[in-house]
Amino acid sequence: MKTFIQHFVHIHAQKVLIDGVLRYEETATALDFPAFIRNVYKHFEMQYPKFYKMDDLSKLAFVGAELLNLKKSDVYKSEDKGIVLMNRSSSLYTDALHQASIADKNNYFPSPAVFVYTLPNIAIGELCIRHQISGENYFFVQEHFNPAMLTNYVSLLFRQKHIQQCICGWVELNADNYELFLYSVEQNSENAVKIVDKSPIFASLNLEVDHILNDTDNIKKLYKL
Amino acid sequence: MEDLKLKLKEQIIEALNLEGMSPAEIDDAAPMFGEGLGLDSIDALELIVLLEKNYSIRIEDPKDGRAIFESINTMAAYIQSKQIA
Amino acid sequence: MKSAYIIAHHLISALGFTSKKNVEQLMANQSGIRLSDRYSKGLELPLALIDKTAFPFEYKKEYTYLENLMIHSMEESLHQASFDYKSERCLCIISTTKGNIDLLSNEKDLDIPKERAGLGNMAEVIQKYFQFYHAPMVISNACISGSMAVITAQRMIQEDMYDNIIVCGGDIASEFVVAGFNCLKAISHQACKPFDAHRTGISMGEAVATVLMSHEKMPSEKISFEMLGGAISNDANHISGPSRTGEGLTLAIQKTFEMTALNASDIDYVSAHGTATIYNDEMESMAMYRTALDKVPVNSFKGYIGHTLGAAGVIEIVMGIECMRANMLIKSLGYEENGVEHPLHIIQENATKAQTHFLKLSSGFGGCNAALIIQKQEA
Known part of the structure; x- marks a missing residue:
């Protein structure tokens, strides 16, 4: 069964790319992640007060998913939509904050609002609430981005009819770095991004009438964009 | 009492990450949950920690929080009653 | 397949x-x-x-x-x-x-x-x-x-x-x-x-x-256990509080029934998530009520082994399998008096019952739910 990439978003090194096109670049040097992601949120005029309550991993996933432009092509029932995410550091960045709050026995105040984010799939929960997604949801943790595992499993979910649309990708955040590569996949190509730009990177993709097939090779190439 | 309320609002804004909100925008009598500030169950637990951390007041049963955290007025009155006692 | x-x-x-x-x-x-x-x-x-x-x-x-x-x-x-x-x-x-x-x-x-x-x-x-x-x-x-x-x-x-x-x-x-x-x-x-x-x-x-x-049974075993199918869903409601209506878990159960072509009357026993928080148990019983599972014998193993987080599903599936092998229903430890809106058929004493299908339920933070059915087959 063929599935197609609707849109894809990259966020890393103070840059935001949508469908491979640079759409935002932070000019201030070495801005910390919270300040950077807040700027992106404001730049794209996002409106979701709960954003400010999320931990950094969820903020990254949230902003990435907003930029996928899901509204435009949203014809699926909530239960037919899924999310499959992957990263390296799970929720360890937030875990460290929680651990720090219990390190000193004389100043022992673990925070409920921090603790609830000490699971990577909370980011999925946030996206499910925002985009009303109630189908299959997975968080895989791998030492390195594993496009084969991701693509093979997402394809299985489509083949076995568990889902008809899916948000997928790599959402990594740790103390030193952040890297998001998020994409949406669906069975129909109608809403899929069209590749008219034939620059070398796009020219090497497996396309079907200008649409990007969701396969391991393509995902590997798009990730590196 | 007014000083306490102002301090409380500042602490709440910080603890609950109420981005872009100033103490002046929080009405003393408005409900904090549901409509009003739109707080939820995690916020309620966070307010329990706030009371313990800043005022050494312990609330064991989160259900007790409902009446205490109804508004800034009720919360300030509760803190004051505990501090006098 | x-x-x-x-x-x-x-x-x-x-x-x-x-x-x-x-x-x-x-x-x-x-x-x-x-x-x-x-x-x-x-x-x-x-x-x-x-x-x-x-x-x-x-x-x-x-x-x-x-x-x-x-x-x-x-x-x-x-x-x-x-x-x-x-x-x-x-x-x-x-x-x-x-x-x-x-x-x-x-x-x-x-x-x-x-x-x-x-x-x-x-x-x-x-x-x-x-x-x-x-x-x-x-x-x-x-x-x-x-x-x-x-x-x-x-x-x-x-x-x-x-x-x-x-x-x-x-x-x-x-x-x-x-x-x-x-x-x-x-x-x-x-x-x-x-x-x-x-x-x-x-x-x-x-x-x-x-x-x-x-993909193949153990040749030496008289009884085998086939994992028939399962489904995963999300409440899309709150990151830490389970849905009040049991919507997400209900969906996972319904999809599992659909996938396995079974329904509530085929289920002999349910191993619930049953964490014993006010909200989880209320939500779970609501979902079981909505899927006609409220009359099926159910227990939670949490009273024996506590909540074992990422291990919970695996260990409780094994326990469910072994209870099915022995045709035993195991008492839900810690339960005395109904505490949910839609009462369930909680197993209050160990009992014997011939079993062929058991249903495992799980729910977690992030609003996620899972349901799956395992079938016992005798050679």
């Missing part, structure tokens, strides 16, 4: 270091929960801890506590089967929420680098130990991780992606999780009481559980 069978398993929990010991304790209604202040200095809380003084294996210093348990459990499982686990046709799936979380605490000594707190890092260490062909797939999806791992394994075997899959679920008790759940006011000060009117929260547990899943 191929079938997926659970052909072997091994359990480590507060009830003991083998599947056999765990099942014996269940049948005798013995709980592994004891009061302890090990992870909450100055405050005694009920915990279901593995007996660290009684390891039936040599503790390997170059591996963490959790890795030692996982390695032992996987080795003991693999001894029971004869497939080539180093083959390209074999995959290992690890389900865990926090992995080596104890490495974050400064009190830990150690020769083990902190990077091992990374779940992928830990998985590769385990891969190297067993010389698995593939890097293990790590599923970290809160408290449904274990059930998801079993569902995932079944789907991949079904599609012939692998012949054999080793599913290992594990999570350890730690100050990290105890302090966390305690600040959520979600920990009971007495042994947990799932679905009871006086329940006040969970009891933390720790466990490692392994199941071997295969």
Whole structure:
């Protein structure tokens, strides 16, 4: 069964790319992640007060998913939509904050609002609430981005009819770095991004009438964009 | 009492990450949950920690929080009653 | 489409270091929960801890506590089967929420680098130990991780992606999780009481559980267990509070029924998630009511082994299987009086009942839910 990439978003090194096109670049040097992601949120005029309550991993996933432009092509029932995410550091960045709050026995105040984010799939929960997604949801943790595992499993979910649309990708955040590569996949190509730009990177993709097939090779190439 | 309320609002804004909100925008009598500030169950637990951390007041049963955290007025009155006692 | 069978398993929990010991304790209604202040200095809380003084294996210093348990459990499982686990046709799936979380605490000594707190890092260490062909797939999806791992394994075997899959679920008790759940006011000060009117929260547990899943049955066994299918859903409602209407879990159950072409009247027994928090049990009973499962015998194993997080699905599936093998319904420990809006058929005393299908339910933070059905087949 063929599935197609609707849109894809990259966020890393103070840059935001949508469908491979640079759409935002932070000019201030070495801005910390919270300040950077807040700027992106404001730049794209996002409106979701709960954003400010999320931990950094969820903020990254949230902003990435907003930029996928899901509204435009949203014809699926909530239960037919899924999310499959992957990263390296799970929720360890937030875990460290929680651990720090219990390190000193004389100043022992673990925070409920921090603790609830000490699971990577909370980011999925946030996206499910925002985009009303109630189908299959997975968080895989791998030492390195594993496009084969991701693509093979997402394809299985489509083949076995568990889902008809899916948000997928790599959402990594740790103390030193952040890297998001998020994409949406669906069975129909109608809403899929069209590749008219034939620059070398796009020219090497497996396309079907200008649409990007969701396969391991393509995902590997798009990730590196 | 007014000083306490102002301090409380500042602490709440910080603890609950109420981005872009100033103490002046929080009405003393408005409900904090549901409509009003739109707080939820995690916020309620966070307010329990706030009371313990800043005022050494312990609330064991989160259900007790409902009446205490109804508004800034009720919360300030509760803190004051505990501090006098 | 191929079938997926659970052909072997091994359990480590507060009830003991083998599947056999765990099942014996269940049948005798013995709980592994004891009061302890090990992870909450100055405050005694009920915990279901593995007996660290009684390891039936040599503790390997170059591996963490959790890795030692996982390695032992996987080795003991693999001894029971004869497939080539180093083959390209074999995959290992690890389900865990926090992995080596104890490495974050400064009190830990150690020769083990902190990077091992990374779940992928830990998985590769385990891969190297067993010389698995593939890097293990790590599923970290809160408290449904274990059930998801079993569902995932079944789907991949079904599609012939692998012949054999080793599913290992594990999570350890730690100050990290105890302090966390305690600040959520979600920990009971007495042994947990799932679905009871006086329940006040969970009891933390720790466990490692392994199941071997295969495309073929064990030739020597008269009774086999086929994993028929399952589904995963999300409440899309709140990140920590379960849905009041049981919507998400209801959806997972309905999809599972659809997929397996079974319905509530085919289910002989339900192993509930039953954490004993006010909200989980209310939500779960609502979902069971909505799917006509409220008359089917149900229990929660949490009163025996506590809440074992990422291991919960795997260990409770094994317990469910063994109860089905023995045609036994095991008393839901801690339950005395109905405490939910839609009363369930809670198993109050051990009883015998012929069983063919059992349904496992799981729900977790992030709004996730899972349901799956296992079928007993007699040759």
